[in-house]
Amino acid sequence: MIEVENLSKTYSGFRAVQGISFHVNKGEIVGFLGPNGAGKSTTMKVLSGYLPPTDGKISIAGFDVVNDSIEVRKRIGYMPENVPLYTDMRVNEFLRFRAELKKVASRKIKDRVETVKQLCHLKDVENKIIGTLSKGYRQRVGLADAMVHEPELLILDEPTIGLDPNQIRSVRDLIKDLGKHHTILLSTHILSEVELTCTRVLVINRGRIEASDTPANLTKLVRGGGSILLEVKAAHLEVISKIEALPDVEDVEVTLPGDGDWTQAKIFAKPGVDVREAVYGVVRANDWPLREMARVKATLEEAFVELTQD
Amino acid sequence: MAFWTLFKREFISYFNSAVAYVVLFGSAFVQGLMFTIIIWAITDSNFKQASVLQIFFSWTLFWLLIFVQVPLITMRVFSEEFKLGTIEMLLTAPVREWDVVLAKFFGALTFFLVLWLPVVLDLLALQLFSSPPPPVYWSQIGMTALTITLVGGFYISLGVFTSVLTKNQIIAAVLCFALLFITFGISTFRWFRHIDANVLAWASYASAPEHIQNAGLGLFDSRPIVFYVSLTAFMLMLTKSILESRRLRS
Numbered sequence: 001m002i003e004v005e006n007l008s009k010t011y012s013g014f015r016a017v018q019g020i021s022f023h024v025n026k027g028e029i030v031g032f033l034g035p036n037g038a039g040k041s042t043t044m045k046v047l048s049g050y051l052p053p054t055d056g057k058i059s060i061a062g063f064d065v066v067n068d069s070i071e072v073r074k075r076i077g078y079m080p081e082n083v084p085l086y087t088d089m090r091v092n093e094f095l096r097f098r099a100e101l102k103k104v105a106s107r108k109i110k111d112r113v114e115t116v117k118q119l120c121h122l123k124d125v126e127n128k129i130i131g132t133l134s135k136g137y138r139q140r141v142g143l144a145d146a147m148v149h150e151p152e153l154l155i156l157d158e159p160t161i162g163l164d165p166n167q168i169r170s171v172r173d174l175i176k177d178l179g180k181h182h183t184i185l186l187s188t189h190i191l192s193e194v195e196l197t198c199t200r201v202l203v204i205n206r207g208r209i210e211a212s213d214t215p216a217n218l219t220k221l222v223r224g225g226g227s228i229l230l231e232v233k234a235a236h237l238e239v240i241s242k243i244e245a246l247p248d249v250e251d252v253e254v255t256l257p258g259d260g261d262w263t264q265a266k267i268f269a270k271p272g273v274d275v276r277e278a279v280y281g282v283v284r285a286n287d288w289p290l291r292e293m294a295r296v297k298a299t300l301e302e303a304f305v306e307l308t309q310d
Numbered sequence: 311m312a313f314w315t316l317f318k319r320e321f322i323s324y325f326n327s328a329v330a331y332v333v334l335f336g337s338a339f340v341q342g343l344m345f346t347i348i349i350w351a352i353t354d355s356n357f358k359q360a361s362v363l364q365i366f367f368s369w370t371l372f373w374l375l376i377f378v379q380v381p382l383i384t385m386r387v388f389s390e391e392f393k394l395g396t397i398e399m400l401l402t403a404p405v406r407e408w409d410v411v412l413a414k415f416f417g418a419l420t421f422f423l424v425l426w427l428p429v430v431l432d433l434l435a436l437q438l439f440s441s442p443p444p445p446v447y448w449s450q451i452g453m454t455a456l457t458i459t460l461v462g463g464f465y466i467s468l469g470v471f472t473s474v475l476t477k478n479q480i481i482a483a484v485l486c487f488a489l490l491f492i493t494f495g496i497s498t499f500r501w502f503r504h505i506d507a508n509v510l511a512w513a514s515y516a517s518a519p520e521h522i523q524n525a526g527l528g529l530f531d532s533r534p535i536v537f538y539v540s541l542t543a544f545m546l547m548l549t550k551s552i553l554e555s556r557r558l559r560s
Contacts, residue, residue, distance in 0.1 A: 080395065101404075
């Protein structure tokens with residue numbers, strides 16, 4: 001659906017995006033992650049046809065973004081950051097205007113506007129002036145606008161920023177639902193959202209792509225995908241030395257001070273190796289009283305921090 | 311048609327803003343006042359022959375009114391889109407820059423013409439309530455209306471141009487006012503005595519007050535038509551290329 005080759009974008013001498021390449025297949029929901037100023041919004045603006053690329057080649061649905069801009073724009077629904085809307089228009093009026101502008105056939109306009117209002121739960125504010133709506137509603141009006149012409153591709157720049165937890169949940173469900181029929185590229189800072197909605201994640205930092213994988217695989221990049229929490233009654237030095245002696249264990253961290261005679265340790269194994277059985281073997285061999293043993297999965301947040309921190 | 315959709319939105323949006331009603335009310339008030347004063351003056355000084363139309367449109371107050379109207383109408387057309395960021399939403403829809411520029415221009419021009427409707431009502435009242443009713447010369451009325459549309463169109467295109475330069479509406483309005491003053495300044499050349507005849511002829515070619523005066527006499531002259539249409543087209547082309555380059559830079 002999206003093919004990006006060597007895309008660069010320079011603003012007055014500053015290279016916001018430095019030769020990135022990626023592709024998005026039809027039907028994917030791809031999360032675009034990165035710290036502020038990493039080049040996410042810039043890339044999305046270039047994809048949407050708003051900014052011309054300084055260098056590189058981008059095609060969307062087989063059309064070149066620069067040369068066939070109008071064709072590309074017909075096929076994408078773009079929701080910019082901060083959702084700029086005409087604040088003097090009513091919701092109904094605005095959606096009808098946008099549908100007309102995006103060349104929805106006139107006999108279908110009424111239907112499409114009704115459908116997107118239903119999908120985005122806008123029925124109760126349909127006759128209100130956009131300027132009087134709360135942030136959450138405006139966000140949903142923006143989303144409704146982005147999909148009013150049934151685009152093949154949705155590009156959503158931070159669709160859940162500024163929403164309350166309930167609204168975030170409803171937008172997330174909506175995006176998941178939309179993913180059944182549309183290809184979606186969305187940027188966000190809320191990592192739990194990405195884990196729940198996206199089939200793939202692109203991590204961008206300082207204008208470069210750092211990683212591209214499923215959320216689950218990305219978390220595996222972090223110190224073997226997680227750690228084992230162990231709490232035993234033993235001297236902490238003894239725990240460290242005996243467990244570190246195991247062949248597949250890379251590191252053992254002890255939380256100090258312990259709780260009385262108890263020692264709490266975090267065990268990091270080599271990527272992809274499950275050392276729980278071996279650890280339990282050590283515990284039994286030394287006859288340590290055991291209070292807790294649990295596997296702690298690495299979060300996407302840890303992966304994000306690891307990939308984007310210098 | 312993207313143009314038609316955008317044009318409708320542009321024109322209707324004037325009636326959603328308070329500024330528009332203030333301008334509309336102010337214009338109607340000033341026009342009514344001018345009209346009343348003219349009628350008084352004519353009846354008071356017992357003119358044998360006078361055209362209300364001619365006096366009205368050669369009065370300096372008429373130009374002053376236009377110079378206030380035009381910046382107020384045009385200052386927001388692009389500036390507001392830049393300020394609110396809606397330009398991004400607008401230009402990522404499948405529309406061409408030309409559609410946007412033309413829709414904004416014609417939307418503003420149509421609203422400008424609406425501002426002059428009260429004069430039509432004033433003239434109608436004059437026709438209905440005076441006895442005997444004054445004679446109507448359609449060629450004079452038609453030429454005056456056409457010239458106001460053409461001059462208005464050129465001035466509006468200057469305003470649309472200044473609006474695409476900045477996201478600050480006040481700056482756009484002040485720039486527009488300055489440009490209007492410069493173009494109008496050319497017509498004051500005829501008041502100077504020691505001025506080259508060639509310059510004077512050139513100034514008269516570009517002088518809006520002279521064009522309106524001639525139109526008030528019912529004279530058809532194709533030169534001002536070509537003059538205004540080509541200048542308006544030029545300003546709109548400039549506006550379009552600046553709109554594009556602003557996007558390149560942003």
